[in-house]
Amino acid sequence: MAFNGICGIFVVLSVGLISFTPSCDGGNILVFPVDGSHWINMKILLEELHAKGHNLTVIRASNSWYIAEKSPLYTSITLKMDLGFEEFFDVFLQEHMRAQIERASALTFFKLTKDFLSMISTAHSLLCDTLTKMLDDEKMIKSLLDSKYDLVLTDPAVASGAVLAKYLKLPMVLNVRWITSGEGHFALAPSPLSYIPVPGSGLTDKMNFIQRVKNILFYSIIVFQQKFLVGPGYDAICEKYIEGGCDVFSILQEADIWLFRSDFVFEFPRPTMPNVVYIGGFQCKPAQPLPADLEDFVQRAGEHGVIVMTLGTLVNALPKDVADGIASVFAKMPQKVIWRHKGERPSTLGNNTLLVDWMPQKDLLGHPQTKVFVAHGGTNGVQEAIYHGVPVLGIPLFFDQYDNLLRLQERGAGKIIELGDVNRHSFEQGINEVLHQDSYRQNMQRLSRLHRDQPMAPMDQAIFWVEYVMRHKGAPHLRTEAYKMPWYSYYCLDVLLLLLTVATVLLFSTVAIFRFLCCRSRRKTKTKQH
Structure with a gap:
């Protein structure tokens, strides 16, 4: 009974503290979403931000599947896009299902994967062209700068929003599980392949030797996709438009907050970072009456x-x-x-x-x-x-x-x-x-x-951290600097090399001194004998 009473007091105090969290006056948020099912998640977050009094501007494609040009939630900026992905996805999915049902050969699945990666590369290339036209449009850029946005909220499955945030020098919040090439954790947190399964591998966090080999092979596909298929187009834009140059991977790593659509009830345990906020299930609400x-x-x-x-x-x-x-x-x-x-x-x-x-x-x-x-x-x-x-x-x-x-x-x-x-x-x-x-x-x-069983609902956490970034003009104190280190420094190989060099020098010096002393002793002995 006493324990229950203490719990009750704690709950009341927690609610009180949450209710006294510093409010954020209506902010001005630029949203660069990804279409399709990703938009469904983003829209739920936008509905809550709109209800909190924030002003939202959404950048959308002219041939968008789901993102309406007119909405009571936001004003929109429409980019001219001639390419539609819906037909491609439909053909790919039908072929992929047919291959699974017919138990097609490994060669068929390899061809499907090759075709998919090729199309993804083409899609990102066209998105880069659209972003380039946007950055070259002086009137549009001036309008964006004059709007005095507080932050950019974007989905990094397409990196256009992240590059735009860097160009406009605005704080950035990612609504994320996926980035341009794989799962977001692999971009910013330590991800040992010995127990962290790569998406697509079909593995768990308990892997035997053969499974670890498979995991590394799947990771190599992700690296290949980023280095040679997706990254170069965005990197070229960064070199042209971003002062001092950069690459798209480092831009993603510079995000102030990652709103991660997962949690450790669902996900396997793994290392993480202070600027990762887990909002898995943020779209879930108590059931409403059915029709x-x-x-x-x-x-x-x-x-x-x-x-x-x-x-x-x-x-x-x-x-x-x-x-x-x-x-x-x-x-x-x-x-x-x-x-x-x-x-x-x-x-x-x-x-x-x-x-x-x-x-x-x-x-x-x-x-x-x-x-x-x-x-x-x-x-x-x-x-x-x-x-x-x-x-x-x-x-x-x-x-x-x-x-x-x-x-x-x-x-x-x-x-x-x-x-x-x-x-x-x-x-x-x-x-x-x-x-x-x-x-x-x-x-x-x-x-x-x-x-x-959480102290704050996932949606409340998401809104809190978006407003946190607006209140403090970013959250650089939560970002690791590890990504700026060269790989040999990250793994302390340079330190290890120095220590090995020192140890080797000491060892050889010691051996040389002993040999010198031994030789000197022998010469003295011979001299005395003569």
Whole structure:
């Protein structure tokens, strides 16, 4: 009882201290986002910043998928872009899924990877051209300078925003998990490859020798991508427009705050830095009531509950035979199923399955009737599943999805079925295992409790640190200077070389002195004998 009383007092004092945190008058924020699913995260953050009274200006492409030109949240600056990526991604994803299902040869996957990297290189090159035109537009640059922005908020998956912040000499906050070539931690924190898995490797933090070899090979691909495919275009801009020159990697490392869309409930433990703020699940909120028709469908499930399935915004439907197999399994189950599926209607669909073009995913996952989440493993969906404590049956399709789901599987909160293994038998076995083995739900609910047990909500942390940077005109005291050191100094190889040299000199000097003394002693002995 005394402990509970002390905890109560502590909570009251904590709330009081948070409420007396110095406020930040409405700031002027320049936002350079990345389109697609990344914008969904950025927009949630912008909604909260707008609600706090900050003035937002968003730089967008003329052919943007998701970023509207007009919005009550922000004013926009539209850049002329002739290239659209949506069609490319659709073709790539379809080819990638086909290769997984057909268990194509390693040569086919190598070709797909080569084509993807080539297109990524082309995309970044075109983005660099657009940035160059922007920096050459004296009228636009003058307008940006006259606007007196307090900071640049950008997503470093594309480095244009970071280069612009450097050019305008403004503090920078990154809304990040990914940078131009890989995961953000690898740019600023010590990342020993012996126990930190590289994205795409499909490894955990427990690696044997062969796995460590694989991990290093995957890391070499990331280095190659940055050094030869992505970096040169941005580096050329830096050399031309940034006083004193620089490279894009060092610009990212100079960011004041990294708002990192992850946390250590989800991520494997690893070294980090003081200017990294973990906001994993910041987009998660308590569930809201469902629309009346959807609530009625859910309630008709009774004690059996509901299964929710979606494969994200980029994939409208699985190949027909795979979709038919999944639908036939659902049809035999006593649960109700809500499935986001925009392709051809599966021929084996049962009366218990509702196909929808869109679903209120957060509200469904937070509904007490939801028993299992069948998902592709996107970051948002995984974090929402953790927040609401719903176990996951994962069907990873591409990018980081396998790695995301692997983290849940390692913690006993999810199960992975690779797309090439999905058939009636494997899917039925997998869904029943996650549905009926209590350990999956118990482990996920434990992760949910850990995630929620924080002194400040992730969104509150994000807003606090954005405003912190505005109040103090940056946060250089939180940045490490390690990235400015040459690699041999970082690893103290120069010190080691000096110490080895000194030790060697001392050793040889000692040996030489002993030899000299021995020779002198022998000469004296011979002289006495004569």
